[in-house]
Amino acid sequence: MSAAPAERADAARNRRKILDAALRIMAGDGAAQISLDTVAKEADVGVGTVYRRFGDRAGLVFALLEDREQRFRTQLEEGPPPLGPGAPAGRRLRAFLHALVDLVVEQRELLLLAEASSPPARYTSAPYAAQHAHVAALLRELRPDADADADTLADLLLAPFAPSLIDHQLRQRDVGTDRIKAALGELADALARRP
Known part of the structure; x- marks a missing residue:
C-alpha cells in the first residue's frame, strides 16, 4: 500500500x-x-x-480538537511515566483518566460545540478513537481475563468525559477537577483489583 x-x-x-x-x-x-x-x-x-x-464550523471545531489531541497522544506514547510508557497499567490508567479530565476542562467550550453540532460524531472522531484504543489496550494489559470486554469497558470508562457532564459537574454541582479525578481514580483502582 x-x-x-x-x-x-x-x-x-x-x-x-x-x-x-x-x-x-x-x-x-x-x-x-x-x-x-x-x-x-x-x-x-x-x-x-x-x-x-x-x-463547515463543525469541521473546524473537530480539527481544533484533533490538533490538541495529537499533542496529548504524544504525551501518551513518548512522555514520562505514569502517563507515558514505563509504568504499570493500573498507574497509567489512573494517570490517563486524570490527564483526560484536564484536557476536557481545557477544551470544554469546543467540546460542547462539537457535541451540539453532531452528537454521534464524538464516537467516530479521531480523538475518541485514539482515547478508546489507549484505554482498551491498558485494560487488556491490566485484566487479560477481561479481554473480550475491554472495548465495552473502555467506552464505559470514557463515558464520564462527555463534555456536557463535565460542564454540569463543574458549573451546577460545583465539583472541582480534583474531586472528579479522585472518583475516576477509584474506578481505575477497582478495575485493577482482581475479582
Whole structure:
C-alpha cells in the first residue's frame, strides 16, 4: 500500500494559520464566536480557503480538537511515566483518566460545540478513537481475563468525559477537577483489583 500523499507546504501553513486564528478568537471571545468568516479574517486568508479545508464550523471545531489531541497522544506514547510508557497499567490508567479530565476542562467550550453540532460524531472522531484504543489496550494489559470486554469497558470508562457532564459537574454541582479525578481514580483502582 502506498502512503497518503504529504500535505503541500503552503496548505500546511494555511491550515496552521487558520487553527491558530481560531484559537486566538476562542481565547479572546470564547468558542461560540468562532465562525468560518471570522476565522478567515483573523488568519488573513480567503474565506473559500477555510471552507474548502474544513467544510463547515463543525469541521473546524473537530480539527481544533484533533490538533490538541495529537499533542496529548504524544504525551501518551513518548512522555514520562505514569502517563507515558514505563509504568504499570493500573498507574497509567489512573494517570490517563486524570490527564483526560484536564484536557476536557481545557477544551470544554469546543467540546460542547462539537457535541451540539453532531452528537454521534464524538464516537467516530479521531480523538475518541485514539482515547478508546489507549484505554482498551491498558485494560487488556491490566485484566487479560477481561479481554473480550475491554472495548465495552473502555467506552464505559470514557463515558464520564462527555463534555456536557463535565460542564454540569463543574458549573451546577460545583465539583472541582480534583474531586472528579479522585472518583475516576477509584474506578481505575477497582478495575485493577482482581475479582
